[in-house]
Amino acid sequence: MLSLKGIHHIAIIASDYEKSKRFYTEILGFKIDREVNREERKSFKLDLSLNGEYCIELFSFPEPPKRPSRPEATGLRHLAFKVVNVEEAIEQLVKNDVHPEPIRIDHLTGKKFTFFSDPDDLPIELYEI
Incomplete structure (x- = not known):
């Protein structure tokens, strides 16, 4: 190993x-x-x-070639970043004209998370810690 x-x-x-x-x-x-x-x-x-x-x-x-599909294409699925408060992070994104999906709750941990995209439509997740 x-x-x-x-x-x-x-x-x-x-x-x-x-x-x-x-x-x-x-x-x-x-x-x-x-x-x-x-x-x-x-x-x-x-x-x-x-x-x-x-x-x-x-x-x-x-x-560069385009990504084949989103988000279930073979390879990297998404990037996930830790945040203390998802709602505050979303407010900052919206101020910069980035519009995340509605907040979801992880059914295993009870934690909040959301997704948005970078300029090339790469999925990015914010996960509340």
Whole structure:
């Protein structure tokens, strides 16, 4: 068995790099650790952290293929982030013209959660802790 220590990062390919960069930094609050223009690949790579922990690599590539379907396509289903108060988080999203689904209750834990989408329709969950 491997001796994994945790998740290092999540890689996301954006169709509109600047739009996704704004979404993840200005709306969700990720901090930019490093941005690299990879001219030979016509690509950018943006390293993002949350609360001091490296989390996301945001990429741009020329003409990336579309996601096949949502949310039950093979592969990554969604990203989930912890929040203290789902209602307050939703208020902040709505102020930024991001409109989550109605709040649901996890029938196993009794905790509140909701889903919304990033600029490329990647499903994102907020889960109340």
